[in-house]
Amino acid sequence: MSKDAILGAVRRGLKRGPLPADQRAMLEGRLATHPRHLIPARSRVPRPEQIALFIRNVEKEFGTVARVADADAIPGAIADYLAQQNLEPRFVLAPHPDLAALPWANRPLLRFEARRAAPSDAVSVQHGFAAIAETGTLMLPSDATRPTTLNLLAETEIVVLRSSRIVGAYEEAWDILRRERSDPVTSGFMPRNVMLVTGPSRSADIEQTLELGAHGPRRLHIVLVEDDPAETPGVGPSHDPAAAKSDAPVAPPAEGDRAATAKPARPRRAKGRTDSTTPPGA
Amino acid sequence: MVQVTSPAFKQNAARALADAGLQKALGKAKGAFLQRRAEAVARLPEFEQLRDIGRDIKNHTLANLDFYLETYAANVEGAGGTVHWCSTAEDARAAVLEICRKAGARTVTKGKSMISEEIGINDHLEAHGITPVETDLGEYIIQLRREHPSHIIAPAFHLNREDWEADFRRMHTDLDPNRVFNERRDILTEARTRLRDRFLAADVGITGANFLIAETGSSVIVTNEGNGDLTQTLPRVHIALASIEKVVPTLEDATSLLRLLARSATGQDFSVYTTFSTGGRRPGDLDGPEEYHVVLIDNGRSNMIGSEFQDMLRCIRCAACMNHCPVYGATGGHAYGWVYPGPMGSVLTPSLVGIDKAAQLPNASTFCGKCESVCPVKIPLPNLMRHWREREFERHLTPGAMRRGLGLWAWFAKRPQAYRIATRAAIGALGLLGRGKGAFRSLPLAGGWTAGRDLPVPEGGTFMARYAQQQRKR
Numbered sequence: 001m002s003k004d005a006i007l008g009a010v011r012r013g014l015k016r017g018p019l020p021a022d023q024r025a026m027l028e029g030r031l032a033t034h035p036r037h038l039i040p041a042r043s044r045v046p047r048p049e050q051i052a053l054f055i056r057n058v059e060k061e062f063g064t065v066a067r068v069a070d071a072d073a074i075p076g077a078i079a080d081y082l083a084q085q086n087l088e089p090r091f092v093l094a095p096h097p098d099l100a101a102l103p104w105a106n107r108p109l110l111r112f113e114a115r116r117a118a119p120s121d122a123v124s125v126q127h128g129f130a131a132i133a134e135t136g137t138l139m140l141p142s143d144a145t146r147p148t149t150l151n152l153l154a155e156t157e158i159v160v161l162r163s164s165r166i167v168g169a170y171e172e173a174w175d176i177l178r179r180e181r182s183d184p185v186t187s188g189f190m191p192r193n194v195m196l197v198t199g200p201s202r203s204a205d206i207e208q209t210l211e212l213g214a215h216g217p218r219r220l221h222i223v224l225v226e227d228d229p230a231e232t233p234g235v236g237p238s239h240d241p242a243a244a245k246s247d248a249p250v251a252p253p254a255e256g257d258r259a260a261t262a263k264p265a266r267p268r269r270a271k272g273r274t275d276s277t278t279p280p281g282a
Numbered sequence: 283m284v285q286v287t288s289p290a291f292k293q294n295a296a297r298a299l300a301d302a303g304l305q306k307a308l309g310k311a312k313g314a315f316l317q318r319r320a321e322a323v324a325r326l327p328e329f330e331q332l333r334d335i336g337r338d339i340k341n342h343t344l345a346n347l348d349f350y351l352e353t354y355a356a357n358v359e360g361a362g363g364t365v366h367w368c369s370t371a372e373d374a375r376a377a378v379l380e381i382c383r384k385a386g387a388r389t390v391t392k393g394k395s396m397i398s399e400e401i402g403i404n405d406h407l408e409a410h411g412i413t414p415v416e417t418d419l420g421e422y423i424i425q426l427r428r429e430h431p432s433h434i435i436a437p438a439f440h441l442n443r444e445d446w447e448a449d450f451r452r453m454h455t456d457l458d459p460n461r462v463f464n465e466r467r468d469i470l471t472e473a474r475t476r477l478r479d480r481f482l483a484a485d486v487g488i489t490g491a492n493f494l495i496a497e498t499g500s501s502v503i504v505t506n507e508g509n510g511d512l513t514q515t516l517p518r519v520h521i522a523l524a525s526i527e528k529v530v531p532t533l534e535d536a537t538s539l540l541r542l543l544a545r546s547a548t549g550q551d552f553s554v555y556t557t558f559s560t561g562g563r564r565p566g567d568l569d570g571p572e573e574y575h576v577v578l579i580d581n582g583r584s585n586m587i588g589s590e591f592q593d594m595l596r597c598i599r600c601a602a603c604m605n606h607c608p609v610y611g612a613t614g615g616h617a618y619g620w621v622y623p624g625p626m627g628s629v630l631t632p633s634l635v636g637i638d639k640a641a642q643l644p645n646a647s648t649f650c651g652k653c654e655s656v657c658p659v660k661i662p663l664p665n666l667m668r669h670w671r672e673r674e675f676e677r678h679l680t681p682g683a684m685r686r687g688l689g690l691w692a693w694f695a696k697r698p699q700a701y702r703i704a705t706r707a708a709i710g711a712l713g714l715l716g717r718g719k720g721a722f723r724s725l726p727l728a729g730g731w732t733a734g735r736d737l738p739v740p741e742g743g744t745f746m747a748r749y750a751q752q753q754r755k756r
Contacts, residue, residue, distance in 0.1 A: 018348065019348070027349050030532075186360050186499075192561055193515070201555075
């Protein structure tokens with residue numbers, strides 16, 4: 001049988017038989033603890049700077065970001081964006097309870113259906129599970145509330161993301177997934193599909209010159225809802241360098257929390273403001 | 283399987299150098315990758331440390347490859363997927379065909395995959411009445427032209443914009459023949475529109491895998507276009523093709539390697555889509571394939587384990603080595619005569635097809651060392667090519683004239699007195715012959731040198747004679 005033949009050939013090359021029990025146990029331990037390696041310093045910064053880094057990186061990769069003060073402002077932000085882009089106010093919506101709970105009635109011209117995407121959909125609105133500041137990357141795991149086709153078929157993808165779900169490094173996003181998800185088939189945490197998305201689709205296959213809009217979305221727009229107490233002046237702990245030492249990093253709220261019940265409206269922060277220099281957990 | 287034309291490297295290279303279109307394409311593309319990689323590396327001060335980490339992760343995995351493959355396969359099955367273990371390319375072709383037949387497949391969409399080139403799956407499917415459709419933009423035009431990729435991450439590296447326009451006009455005959463392509467974007471849009479229907483009609487989607495993750499039983503693809511994701515999301519069946527050395531232990535291990543991959547390849551900080559697939563559709567899921575298969579392929583790799591070529595199995599297929607290679611930059615990828623071009627191909631091809639067929643490739647190097655210096659997992663490529671040259675010599679595959687020449691040189695090199703006398707005589711004779719000329723335009727027995735450049739006429743004595751003179755002066 002091929003399996004035995006391949007494993008046998010590998011072992012012959014390694015000049016040993018199957019691993020002894022103690023070495024297997026060691027490797028199983030490594031899998032169970034999944035140790036981190038080096039995490040680049042660029043994302044080891046206080047919360048406000050992490051969020052600013054995320055936005056900078058999204059924009060560097062040709063995505064766009066609109067910041068809104070609370071969940072109630074999301075339908076308006078979506079309507080405004082579609083109008084600016086000269087797009088019809090019509091989209092496919094991720095069937096996620098956070099999104100269903102938004103005050104859509106405030107924008108009666110918006111037409112949407114909550115389902116998987118169809119080839120005829122021009123715009124999709126996806127639910128952002130988490131995001132990674134290091135490279136401006138969205139983490140979009142598939143499940144019944146977050147269909148994968150929403151990330152692929154429409155020309156314009158809009159992702160609703162809470163700022164408390166932005167982490168510095170990929171490893172921290174994996175930790176959120178490990179903590180919050182339980183898969184019905186494997187009882188592990190990995191869903192069928194996890195997409196890490198960094199900007200809109202593109203290709204450089206013609207003369208190694210970058211063109212946006214290959215097979216996936218041509219536009220990627222993020223509506224960022226400010227719900228992180230740590231990022232607002234005077235509210236969060238990490239804004240006070242002394243407090244940051246003991247308190248940050250702030251654990252993101254659980255996935256089950258509804259964006260609609262997020263913190264009340266507060267003034268919008270200036271973009272990219274960096275008045276704190278103490279790294280979290282320093 | 284792709285026909286091996288590596289034995290004709292010299293003729294292939296000569297043809298490539300005389301191909302004006304190819305030289306134009308190479309000239310345009312060459313600088314872009316280098317500059318973007320350099321900029322991406324400069325943005326990440328930890329890049330050098332990450333290269334050591336990447337090397338160590340891969341070495342750890344290879345040292346325990348049997349354990350990680352078994353763990354990986356068990357986790358794929360735990361997630362409802364199926365693993366097909368295939369020792370040879372033939373086994374892999376048969377496994378893919380059987381899955382497609384069971385699915386009643388008529389068309390199959392494909393994401394970009396070098397292993398699919400290696401096993402020659404397209405021809406096999408076509409021969410059995412199933413239509414494969416390449417969906418990566420570069421692979422799509424390569425398929426229209428019935429060619430093979432000339433670069434492992436930019437398959438159409440050898441083409442110019444005019445080639446794209448001509449081929450699209452030739453093949454997309456239902457469109458207005460007088461349509462205008464004002465920009466590259468118009469070419470892209472035409473391909474996007476064409477392929478959208480193919481995505482929707484396909485019964486099976488075939489992708490490769492950049493990594494396999496033992497911890498979770500996931501396959502990972504890294505793309506910019508989104509074609510790989512459409513390929514693996516829309517059809518009812520997804521097949522991931524992967525060779526055995528793609529496995530890594532954990533998500534954290536894959537993450538560290540991903541920090542190296544896009545920066546080394548395209549000079550992006552991260553690719554647009556990095557997607558982890560684990561099993562088929564879950565209860566309640568509204569989309570995604572119902573069946574998930576992994577065709578796990580050895581095809582010669584297990585023979586490299588424990589050999590001096592084991593380091594080559596660390597390769598993550600970023601193409602930095604070929605992007606920085608002066609030989610690749612002059613000849614392009616097709617001259618190498620098989621699936622994998624450039625320095626990584628010059629090491630891997632002899633391992634997979636045999637040194638008897640690929641002996642020219644490890645010699646197609648200036649040993650400038652640039653490939654090793656940019657390799658994200660620090661594969662000592664020049665050293666591995668040197669090992670192949672040794673094997674080639676041991677197996678008497680080296681051409682007779684070169685063997686005799688090397689034998690002659692070795693005889694003198696082992697006898698310093700004779701060496702000095704001989705070089706003194708040779709240099710004296712050349713000096714006399716070329717007096718007043720400055721340089722030889724041609725010289726008997728040195729045609730290989732003078733065909734491409736002049737040979738300067740030696741001046742003064744030999745190095746040893748001058749050295750002795752200097753020492754006496756002190």
